Amino acid sequence: MTDLTLSQPRQGLPAWAGRLPVALLLAVAFGVVPFVGDQYLFDAILVPFLALSLAGVGLNLLTGYAGQVSLGSAAFMAVGAFASYNFILRIEGLPLLAGLALGGVTAAAVGLVFGLPSLRLKGFYLAVSTLAAQFFVQWALTKFDWFSNGNASGVITAPPLTVLGISFDSSVGRYLFSLIVVALLTLAAWRLTRSEIGRSFIAVRDRDVAASSLGISVLRVKLLAFAVSSFIVGVAGALWAFAYLRTVEPAGFDLDRSFQILFIVIIGGLASIRGAFLGAGFIVIFPLILSRLGQALLGDTFDSGVLENAQKIVVGGLIIAFLIAEPAGLSALVARLTRRNLN
Amino acid sequence: MDFLLEVLVGGLLSGVMYSLVAIGFVLIYKTSGVLNFAQGAQLLFAALTFVSLVEREVPFVAALAITLGAMVVIGLAIERFVLRPLVNQPPITLFMATLGLSYVIEGASQLLWGAQVHGLDLGIDDAPIEAAGIFISQFDLFAAGIAGAMVLALVLFFRKTRTGLAFRAVADDQVAALSVGIRLPRVWVAVWIAAGVVALVSGLLWGARLGVQFSLSLVVLKALPVLVLGGFDSVAGAIVGGLLIGAAEKLAEVYIGPLFGGGIEGWFAYVAALAFLLVRPSGLFGQKLVERV
Numbered sequence: 001m002t003d004l005t006l007s008q009p010r011q012g013l014p015a016w017a018g019r020l021p022v023a024l025l026l027a028v029a030f031g032v033v034p035f036v037g038d039q040y041l042f043d044a045i046l047v048p049f050l051a052l053s054l055a056g057v058g059l060n061l062l063t064g065y066a067g068q069v070s071l072g073s074a075a076f077m078a079v080g081a082f083a084s085y086n087f088i089l090r091i092e093g094l095p096l097l098a099g100l101a102l103g104g105v106t107a108a109a110v111g112l113v114f115g116l117p118s119l120r121l122k123g124f125y126l127a128v129s130t131l132a133a134q135f136f137v138q139w140a141l142t143k144f145d146w147f148s149n150g151n152a153s154g155v156i157t158a159p160p161l162t163v164l165g166i167s168f169d170s171s172v173g174r175y176l177f178s179l180i181v182v183a184l185l186t187l188a189a190w191r192l193t194r195s196e197i198g199r200s201f202i203a204v205r206d207r208d209v210a211a212s213s214l215g216i217s218v219l220r221v222k223l224l225a226f227a228v229s230s231f232i233v234g235v236a237g238a239l240w241a242f243a244y245l246r247t248v249e250p251a252g253f254d255l256d257r258s259f260q261i262l263f264i265v266i267i268g269g270l271a272s273i274r275g276a277f278l279g280a281g282f283i284v285i286f287p288l289i290l291s292r293l294g295q296a297l298l299g300d301t302f303d304s305g306v307l308e309n310a311q312k313i314v315v316g317g318l319i320i321a322f323l324i325a326e327p328a329g330l331s332a333l334v335a336r337l338t339r340r341n342l343n
Numbered sequence: 344m345d346f347l348l349e350v351l352v353g354g355l356l357s358g359v360m361y362s363l364v365a366i367g368f369v370l371i372y373k374t375s376g377v378l379n380f381a382q383g384a385q386l387l388f389a390a391l392t393f394v395s396l397v398e399r400e401v402p403f404v405a406a407l408a409i410t411l412g413a414m415v416v417i418g419l420a421i422e423r424f425v426l427r428p429l430v431n432q433p434p435i436t437l438f439m440a441t442l443g444l445s446y447v448i449e450g451a452s453q454l455l456w457g458a459q460v461h462g463l464d465l466g467i468d469d470a471p472i473e474a475a476g477i478f479i480s481q482f483d484l485f486a487a488g489i490a491g492a493m494v495l496a497l498v499l500f501f502r503k504t505r506t507g508l509a510f511r512a513v514a515d516d517q518v519a520a521l522s523v524g525i526r527l528p529r530v531w532v533a534v535w536i537a538a539g540v541v542a543l544v545s546g547l548l549w550g551a552r553l554g555v556q557f558s559l560s561l562v563v564l565k566a567l568p569v570l571v572l573g574g575f576d577s578v579a580g581a582i583v584g585g586l587l588i589g590a591a592e593k594l595a596e597v598y599i600g601p602l603f604g605g606g607i608e609g610w611f612a613y614v615a616a617l618a619f620l621l622v623r624p625s626g627l628f629g630q631k632l633v634e635r636v
Contacts, residue, residue, distance in 0.1 A: 131613055
């Protein structure tokens with residue numbers, strides 16, 4: 001892992017100035033976007049963007065801040081989604097948000113179990129071990145139809161999104177619902193990274209021996225990182241299932257999804273909350289642009305198979321190019337650009 | 344008892360197939376510290392190229408030579424366009440780059456040769472033969488023979504040639520290797536080419552077994568638990584790990600699987616490797632790179 005320093009407050013500016021862009025963004029997201037956006041923007045771009053951003057934030061706590069690489073994020077998303085679904089289905093009158101929270105708690109518990117190898121393994125050994133979660137969870141959810149209330153192929157359908165009697169089932173509603181959940185959890189995650197716990201994550205990542213000699217319990221910190229991260233990723237999975245897809249099967253949370261979340265974190269920038277949003281934006285919007293571009297340039301001369309393979313090549317190539325050009329991620333790029341503008 | 348033995352032998356032989364893929368990983372990890380996820384894509388590309396050439400009436404040996412040439416070109420390109428610009432980046436960045444690489448190679452090989460399933464006949468009879476009262480697949484024996492020959496060749500290469508010596512020096516200590524005048528980029532090119540050759544051999548064997556198609560690139564997922572068990576940097580570990588995982592997986596499939604209603608082969612190897620590592624964190628033969636926490 002690279003040694004990243006803690007972010008310093010910008011000198012010469014009052015503390016609130018640094019938070020201004022975020023406040024502005026939130027104001028626009030709550031106050032302007034719901035009135036000007038159309039259904040396509042909400043359903044196909046913003047809602048998946050929000051869910052993936054949240055998953056990115058969750059994984060970033062684990063990988064970026066605590067330095068433990070996980071290739072099993074989609075498994076924890078699946079646990080969150082299926083657990084929320086079952087809590088809401090099986091407990092009469094359970095509020096939706098409580099169901100989401102319980103789904104997150106279940107994901108955290110599962111994350112804790114699959115985080116146990118981190119006590120003895122490091123680096124790629126640990127990363128590969130987290131694949132155990134990926135394959136086991138997907139298998140269990142498909143194999144035992146109890147999880148999907150008796151559906152043979154494991155498909156679940158989202159419960160109605162109603163909070164305190166207000167229905168969020170329209171396109172705008174699903175967007176606002178996701179936005180509220182994501183904003184709250186992101187705030188919590190951001191506070192966490194600035195707290196003693198967050199600093200102990202960074203200490204364990206940068207030098208575990210030094211951390212333990214400072215009195216930080218490395219084992220507890222690692223497990224805590226797995227639990228907190230899995231909680232957030234689990235809620236993100238529930239959002240993905242309930243607000244975005246509406247009907248979801250375990251196959252939707254496959255290894256490719258795990259890699260996608262990891263891409264978001266790497267492309268956005270490790271140990272950066274902002275990076276998770278930038279990375280998710282890139283991952284959601286980029287394929288849309290690419291397929292539009294492909295259609296515009298090539299028309300219908302090629303069949304979808306060719307287009308798909310061409311897209312794969314371009315995406316893969318761009319990932320490599322991106323890693324070469326900006327290894328610290330979009331977040332570093334943005335930081336550099338804004339600093340230049342301020343000076 | 345015979346049945347148990349038959350399952351065991353079958354498992355060991357399929358473990359050899361896992362080892363084949365794992366060796367490709369080990370070669371690259373040992374010398375450059377990169378966990379090359381694109382190994383599966385390379386394997387797919389090699390098998391697909393070979394089988395498509397053979398279907399176009401190219402003679403066997405010529406097809407083999409052309410595919411080999413392609414693997415060399417790919418190795419050169421990877422070193423030049425991916426590894427060299429990313430030198431000194433953290434391992435996770437390099438891993439991500441190989442993920443990107445695997446997309447590129449998968450997309451390119453299917454764009455080039457199409458996505459349909461090809462049968463690959465290496466001319467080996469898959470009829471089981473009887474030995475000491477148990478049935479063994481002839482093809483598996485052949486694969487084991489090839490794997491053995493390849494390992495022997497690798498060992499000789501590492502021990503007896505100058506390039507092999509350079510490989511070992513780089514694996515041991517990159518800075519020290521640089522300071523005695525070993526050219527790191529050249530070693531990397533050579534090692535990626537070597538991994539390409541391993542990919543070709545394992546691609547042909549796996550292709551003959553499963554049919555040459557996209558899912559061939561997923562055999563990397565079979566090799567990863569072997570690597571965790573055997574150690575990312577040990578050829579011997581890849582072999583023994585492969586045998587252990589293969590045998591454990593087959594036994595579990597037969598004796599434990601039915602308790603869960605089957606289908607456990609997707610995750611059993613990972614859980615088995617994990618359980619083993621909780622006892623012995625550095626794997627079977629891995630160097631003590633995995634520090635105790």
